[in-house]
Amino acid sequence: MVSGLASLLIIALVLGILFILISESSLAIRRFGIWQFISSTDWNPVRESFGAATGLFGTAVTTGLSLLIAIPVAIGIAIFITEIAPNFLKGPIGVAIELLAAIPSIIYGMWGLFTLAPIMADRIEPALQKSLGGFPLIGLLFKGTPMGIDLLTASVILSIMIIPFTASISRDAFNLTPDVVKESAYALGATKWEVIKDVVIPYSKLGIFGGVVLSLGRALGETMAVAFVLGNNHQITASLLDAAATITVTLANEFTEADTDIYLSSLFYLALILFVMSFIVLAAAKFLILKAERGPSQ
Amino acid sequence: MIMLAVSLWICGISYADTTLNGAGASFPYPVYSAWAFKYHKVSEIKLNYQSIGSGGGVRQIVNRTVDFGASDAPLQSDELRKNRLLQFPAVIGGVVPVVNIPGIQSGKLKLDGNAICGIFMGEIRYWNDGKIKELNPELHLPDKKITVVHRSDGSGTTAIFTDYLSGVCSAWKERVGAGKAVKWPAGIGGKGNEGVANYVKRVKYSIGYVEFAYAKQNKLTHTLLRNPAGNFVEPAFEGFKAAADSGNFDPEQDFYLWLTNAPGRNAWPIAGATFILLAKEKKNSNAGVVRFYDWAFKKGDETAEKLIYIPLPESLKNKIRAYWKSHGIY
Numbered sequence: 151m152v153s154g155l156a157s158l159l160i161i162a163l164v165l166g167i168l169f170i171l172i173s174e175s176s177l178a179i180r181r182f183g184i185w186q187f188i189s190s191t192d193w194n195p196v197r198e199s200f201g202a203a204t205g206l207f208g209t210a211v212t213t214g215l216s217l218l219i220a221i222p223v224a225i226g227i228a229i230f231i232t233e234i235a236p237n238f239l240k241g242p243i244g245v246a247i248e249l250l251a252a253i254p255s256i257i258y259g260m261w262g263l264f265t266l267a268p269i270m271a272d273r274i275e276p277a278l279q280k281s282l283g284g285f286p287l288i289g290l291l292f293k294g295t296p297m298g299i300d301l302l303t304a305s306v307i308l309s310i311m312i313i314p315f316t317a318s319i320s321r322d323a324f325n326l327t328p329d330v331v332k333e334s335a336y337a338l339g340a341t342k343w344e345v346i347k348d349v350v351i352p353y354s355k356l357g358i359f360g361g362v363v364l365s366l367g368r369a370l371g372e373t374m375a376v377a378f379v380l381g382n383n384h385q386i387t388a389s390l391l392d393a394a395a396t397i398t399v400t401l402a403n404e405f406t407e408a409d410t411d412i413y414l415s416s417l418f419y420l421a422l423i424l425f426v427m428s429f430i431v432l433a434a435a436k437f438l439i440l441k442a443e444r445g446p447s448q
Numbered sequence: 449m450i451m452l453a454v455s456l457w458i459c460g461i462s463y464a465d466t467t468l469n470g471a472g473a474s475f476p477y478p479v480y481s482a483w484a485f486k487y488h489k490v491s492e493i494k495l496n497y498q499s500i501g502s503g504g505g506v507r508q509i510v511n512r513t514v515d516f517g518a519s520d521a522p523l524q525s526d527e528l529r530k531n532r533l534l535q536f537p538a539v540i541g542g543v544v545p546v547v548n549i550p551g552i553q554s555g556k557l558k559l560d561g562n563a564i565c566g567i568f569m570g571e572i573r574y575w576n577d578g579k580i581k582e583l584n585p586e587l588h589l590p591d592k593k594i595t596v597v598h599r600s601d602g603s604g605t606t607a608i609f610t611d612y613l614s615g616v617c618s619a620w621k622e623r624v625g626a627g628k629a630v631k632w633p634a635g636i637g638g639k640g641n642e643g644v645a646n647y648v649k650r651v652k653y654s655i656g657y658v659e660f661a662y663a664k665q666n667k668l669t670h671t672l673l674r675n676p677a678g679n680f681v682e683p684a685f686e687g688f689k690a691a692a693d694s695g696n697f698d699p700e701q702d703f704y705l706w707l708t709n710a711p712g713r714n715a716w717p718i719a720g721a722t723f724i725l726l727a728k729e730k731k732n733s734n735a736g737v738v739r740f741y742d743w744a745f746k747k748g749d750e751t752a753e754k755l756i757y758i759p760l761p762e763s764l765k766n767k768i769r770a771y772w773k774s775h776g777i778y
Binding site for chain 2: 193195295297382407409414
């Protein structure tokens with residue numbers, strides 16, 4: 151009975167948040183419409199003209215790029231812990247990874263601003279420019295002066311923050327692979343790599359996918375760490391070495407000083423868009439997991 | 449049971465009497481809390497100030513959830529009337545351009561409104577541009593690209609700075625305008641004063657702007673600015689005091705005034721007062737807030753200067769007292 155009520159309360163909470171977001175943003179919805187707001191790249195508090203395209207761009211790029219960096223590393227870590235590391239190393243590495251998840255995001259932000267950004271600006275970004283900058287198309291991604299306050303630095307910080315989620319869930323999934331199956335593969339003469347590639351990973355792909363979805367949720371919503379190293383410049387740019395803005399960073403940076411009604415309402419509108427976007431992405435992921443689970447039995 | 453309820457009720461009343469709740473601008477927070485600490489010792493009245501930002505401060509006083517609001521930007525009289533508010537300045541601060549050009553020391557580089565506007569517009573792109581050279585014939589300016597650093601978060605500092613730019617430069621006024629957050633034509637954004645300072649320190653050939661107190665405490669390399677009187681002035685207490693003295697705060701307009709481009713001979717051109725907002729009908733709590741600021745005006749100047757704020761000039765304090773009196777709260 152109590153647990154039933156508690157779970158109803160959760161649903162009520164979510165609907166309540168949605169309701170508040172819609173009612174607070176109604177002014178901006180009426181002024182800018184839906185499609186116009188999403189497609190407009192203008193974000194000008196002085197002229198009271200607002201659009202979400204730059205925020206959506208920043209959110210999509212940082213999230214996508216951070217997943218691109220984090221997933222291979224996280225899976226590598228999980229493979230190392232479950233299949234390769236000697237027993238005495240498994241515990242400490244596992245704990246270290248989980249501790250990474252416990253660090254508050256503001257600390258990642260400060261570390262990013264004072265430590266990572268200078269390293270990116272002085273070493274990594276010039277090196278990237280030198281090695282990849284000459285190629286057509288790819289070169290466009292690394293144009294401009296390296297400042298360390300840009301999409302690339304933000305994505306690297308984000309990827310460090312989400313690695314623990316993907317890694318520890320993938321590790322648990324790998325551990326669920328029955329030893330009998332693995333041993334049969336070894337008995338058939340498979341090498342360690344073949345066992346990992348053809349037995350462990352296919353067996354646990356749902357678990358890996360679950361970890362990725364969890365990371366995706368965190369990357370979409372992460373605010374403070376990104377706020378310090380992204381610059382909050384409302385622009386759409388081809389270069390990863392340019393400052394940009396995500397939806398959450400815009401909210402954190404501008405909410406306290408938003409003085410006009412339409413400004414505040416537009417910020418709520420951004421929040422509403424993020425809410426809907428996260429809901430769609432996570433629902434789609436959940437749907438894929440369900441479909442995959444049902445897959446083999448059919 | 450009833451006894452308990454009654455005693456709680458009495459406690460509640462007496463609590464309300466001895467605590468003043470305020471919310472708003474983060475810029476004056478250090479001085480308000482220092483004043484509050486000292487005032488508590490002499491009066492038993494507690495002042496609880498939440499530095500949630502000017503936007504939030506205005507909203508909270510409009511909704512009457514606090515005893516007073518605080519805003520870095522003054523509200524216009526008609527807006528005050530609409531929300532039945534009173535307004536007066538409390539303390540003055542300023543904004544200072546800071547640079548990082550190897551070989552150029554603090555207080556050496558001279559800039560005027562035109563040059564600084566051109567730099568922040570992205571039109572003056574190199575340090576050896578003619579407009580900067582002309583002002584600094586004795587300096588060796590490098591042929592290096594200027595990196596502009598601005599605030600990435602909404603802030604009263606940005607409001608004062610962009611108001612100054614709008615005052616000195618019509619192109620800025622037309623294309624960008626003034627506000628707590630604007631659409632910057634050039635540069636990168638740092639979060640807070642510390643974010644901007646960190647970038648200016650690290651990126652060579654950069655220019656940014658920070659609060660006067662922040663620049664002074666961290667010994668950043670500041671520039672000189674030419675004021676409307678035509679003199680190049682240092683960002684120092686004297687310059688801000690001169691600005692405050694020459695600013696014409698008008699009680700009829702509820703002291704609505706931006707202290708930028710003040711006419712004084714030695715006035716620093718980028719200054720601004722931070723304001724207190726009161727709800728007209730809350731006579732009781734207003735009297736408490738007014739008593740607090742009256743005490744601060746009498747005894748708080750030294751504390752303010754120690755924290756690198758500029759106290760209001762005596763003539764302005766008297767104008768404010770007359771304003772309080774005319775509204776029946778002093």
